[in-house]
Amino acid sequence: MKVLVIEDDRAGAQFLVGALTESGHVADSVADGMEGLQLASVGGYDALIVDRMLPSLDGLTLIETLRKSQSAAKDTPVIIVSALGEVDERVKGLRAGGDDYLVKPYAFSELLARLEVVVGRTRGTPAETVLRVADLELDLLAHKARRANRPIELKAREFSLLEYLIRNAGRVVTRTMLLESVWDYHFDPQTNVIDVHISRLRRKIDKDFDAALIHTIRGVGYCLRAPEAE
Amino acid sequence: MRPKQNRPSGSIGLRLTLATAALLFTAFAVVVGVAYLATLEGYDTEVANYVETEIAELMTMYTRDGSRELVREVRKRARSADGRYTVYLFQQSNGRMAGNLERWPEGVGDSAELSNISMDEAPGDYRVLRQLRVRSLTVGSDRLLVGRDITDRSTFKNSLRIGSLVALGIAILLTIGAGLAISRNVLGRIQGMNQTIVRIREGAGEERVPLSARGDEFDQLAVQFNELVEENRRLVEVTREVTNNIAHDLRTPLARMRASVESALAEQRRGQTHDDPHEGPHDLSRIDDALHAVLAETDSLLETFNGLLQLSQVESGALRDTMEDVSLEDIAQAAIELYEPLAEEAGLELVAELRPGLTVHANRHLLAQALTNLIDNAIKYGRVGGTIDVQTDRSSGDTSVDGHPRLIVRDRGPGIPAADRDRVLLRFTRLDDSRTQPGTGLGLSFVAAVAELHDAELALDDAAPGLRITITFPR
Numbered sequence: 001m002k003v004l005v006i007e008d009d010r011a012g013a014q015f016l017v018g019a020l021t022e023s024g025h026v027a028d029s030v031a032d033g034m035e036g037l038q039l040a041s042v043g044g045y046d047a048l049i050v051d052r053m054l055p056s057l058d059g060l061t062l063i064e065t066l067r068k069s070q071s072a073a074k075d076t077p078v079i080i081v082s083a084l085g086e087v088d089e090r091v092k093g094l095r096a097g098g099d100d101y102l103v104k105p106y107a108f109s110e111l112l113a114r115l116e117v118v119v120g121r122t123r124g125t126p127a128e129t130v131l132r133v134a135d136l137e138l139d140l141l142a143h144k145a146r147r148a149n150r151p152i153e154l155k156a157r158e159f160s161l162l163e164y165l166i167r168n169a170g171r172v173v174t175r176t177m178l179l180e181s182v183w184d185y186h187f188d189p190q191t192n193v194i195d196v197h198i199s200r201l202r203r204k205i206d207k208d209f210d211a212a213l214i215h216t217i218r219g220v221g222y223c224l225r226a227p228e229a230e
Numbered sequence: 231m232r233p234k235q236n237r238p239s240g241s242i243g244l245r246l247t248l249a250t251a252a253l254l255f256t257a258f259a260v261v262v263g264v265a266y267l268a269t270l271e272g273y274d275t276e277v278a279n280y281v282e283t284e285i286a287e288l289m290t291m292y293t294r295d296g297s298r299e300l301v302r303e304v305r306k307r308a309r310s311a312d313g314r315y316t317v318y319l320f321q322q323s324n325g326r327m328a329g330n331l332e333r334w335p336e337g338v339g340d341s342a343e344l345s346n347i348s349m350d351e352a353p354g355d356y357r358v359l360r361q362l363r364v365r366s367l368t369v370g371s372d373r374l375l376v377g378r379d380i381t382d383r384s385t386f387k388n389s390l391r392i393g394s395l396v397a398l399g400i401a402i403l404l405t406i407g408a409g410l411a412i413s414r415n416v417l418g419r420i421q422g423m424n425q426t427i428v429r430i431r432e433g434a435g436e437e438r439v440p441l442s443a444r445g446d447e448f449d450q451l452a453v454q455f456n457e458l459v460e461e462n463r464r465l466v467e468v469t470r471e472v473t474n475n476i477a478h479d480l481r482t483p484l485a486r487m488r489a490s491v492e493s494a495l496a497e498q499r500r501g502q503t504h505d506d507p508h509e510g511p512h513d514l515s516r517i518d519d520a521l522h523a524v525l526a527e528t529d530s531l532l533e534t535f536n537g538l539l540q541l542s543q544v545e546s547g548a549l550r551d552t553m554e555d556v557s558l559e560d561i562a563q564a565a566i567e568l569y570e571p572l573a574e575e576a577g578l579e580l581v582a583e584l585r586p587g588l589t590v591h592a593n594r595h596l597l598a599q600a601l602t603n604l605i606d607n608a609i610k611y612g613r614v615g616g617t618i619d620v621q622t623d624r625s626s627g628d629t630s631v632d633g634h635p636r637l638i639v640r641d642r643g644p645g646i647p648a649a650d651r652d653r654v655l656l657r658f659t660r661l662d663d664s665r666t667q668p669g670t671g672l673g674l675s676f677v678a679a680v681a682e683l684h685d686a687e688l689a690l691d692d693a694a695p696g697l698r699i700t701i702t703f704p705r
Binding site for chain 1: 522529532533536539540543549552564567568569571572575593595596598599602606609610
């Protein structure tokens with residue numbers, strides 16, 4: 001994917017561009033808010049990474065302006081990165097039109113995972129009522145899960161967890177992303193509670209089957225994907 | 231800058247003494263003066279009344295019975311016991327006189343108002359000077375004079391004056407004494423307080439302003455001051471402990487990072503000097519491990535810093551306007567669902583007892599975070615095989631906060647000794663001094679700050695066995 005980094009910290013921007021390129025993406029960077037808005041409006045980017053404090057035009061205004069513009073690129077997914085980490089700052093960011101909000105400093109893997117999710121999300125998932133990955137089925141209306149036609153008993157949160165994983169099947173999701181989307185928790189509990197949930201979920205959907213669907217991505221998070229065809 | 235001590239020019243001692251004495255003396259002098267004047271006035275009024283009554287009686291008699299009867303009456307009255315102090319003189323137009331005055335005094339007219347006169351008399355072989363207060367009246371062609379001897383008045387006045395002066399003299403001594411006593415009492419206690427403060431500032435941290443048994447305003451001031459000193463001492467101690475803890479908590483990961491970086495550098499040098507192709511991958515994996523270790527330490531340091539920042543943000547109270555009506559049950563339910571598998575893994579059972587329909591005015595994110603901190607602690611310190619109770623209810627009758635929504639987390643672990651229950655709310659306090667359990671040491675401080683932000687009451691008590699933490703909300 002092609003990403004525009006709007007960030008006035010040169011070293012940080014350089015690192016981001018380097019890391020994105022290394023992950024197989026194309027990245028440009030710009031340090032000025034006005035310039036960033038112009039570039040973003042021209043379009044051609046799959047996602048924007050926007051810092052909040054920028055010279056000439058602050059990040060939130062930039063996003064608001066872009067969202068209200070007539071540009072074809074007005075709905076480009078945006079991830080806000082900021083040193084302002086408080087809950088209310090986050091709310092402001094999302095209200096301005098950001099798709100996600102990441103507090104500095106963050107792990108690059110976290111940013112990358114979120115980028116892929118916001119880009120995947122806006123490409124549009126039609127309103128399906130049954131989600132499928134390989135032989136795993138999730139019936140959203142009946143709140144039922146099945147694998148290889150065998151019903152699986154899931155608790156409410158386990159169902160939400162699995163739903164999030166399936167919706168982002170093939171993409172890496174981090175522990176904080178799961179906490180945010182399943183629990184609406186925007187803080188890190190000190191202990192890694194998510195791992196225990198995942199291992200429970202694994203016991204239910206992977207244990208009795210040959211091919212595992214949930215994979216651990218070391219140091220980053222998890223990924224639910226169909227086993228590769230042999 | 232320390233203010234100068236014991237400046238005599240600034241002392242209120244002398245001023246207070248003088249002011250008190252002057253005030254008391256003035257009051258006393260006014261009383262004595264009024265008494266003096268009132269006594270004299272009373273004397274004069276009595277004399278005047280007496281003279282007026284006598285002369286009126288004699289006039290009535292004269293009008294009714296004629297001059298002959300009057301002469302007899304005047305003679306009678308002049309001879310009576312009282313006649314020594316009362317003078318009568320009835321002078322008829324033919325020059326005949328009756329009464330106890332040897333002649334009509336000079337300067338007194340035929341019909342004179344009450345006035346003072348002096349009169350020379352030689353009743354025997356001596357002469358006296360009498361002071362008289364007389365009144366005269368003309369009746370037809372005759373004239374009548376009645377008066378009262380007031381020679382004693384000046385004696386009386388003198389005694390009165392001396393008495394008053396003696397009284398005033400005593401008053402002066404008394405008032406100066408009282409002034410001294412009051413100022414010594416007031417100033418003595420102020421000075422005592424002042425000296426104690428000086429000693430406390432010079433390092434006698436344990437000293438306190440002494441109290442008298444009276445419980446007066448000075449004692450109240452001393453109590454307030456002592457509490458201020460106590461609070462101050464406590465804050466200094468807290469700051470010292472927190473600073474020590476911060477230093478410890480930051481130094482340890484920094485030291486580990488430094489060690490990791492050092493070993494990675496050493497490994498790298500070894501790889502460069504021994505150009506052994508078999509050692510290459512081995513070296514690289516060690517460097518890789520070191521870098522991961524540094525990353526992990528950095529993350530934990532960042533977590534600590536974020537925790538500190540968030541804590542001060544909550545403590546600043548800036549988030550008050552982010553509050554909304556929040557269901558306690560929902561908050562607790564979500565946290566329980568998050569921690570239930572972890573608790574089970576740790577051999578503990580999370581037991582929920584949630585009363586529905588309890589809402590509190592709160593910031594849901596902070597409240598959720600506080601609750602997860604409590605559950606996290608309960609799992610860390612709870613006894614294996616025991617339960618952790620998470621409860622929401624209303625407080626019952628035995629407390630002052632009757633019927634308020636409560637959030638309770640209880641474990642069956644070793645609990646916290648009563649003496650440490652205040653201390654654990656401080657930043658970086660950990661009761662296991664080895665600090666073997668993971669965590670930032672900010673968890674309970676955060677809970678306390680969140681409770682404070684919500685005007686809620688945080689209580690830690692002994693659940694025998696275990697620790698019970700109760701957050702009681704204001705409504």
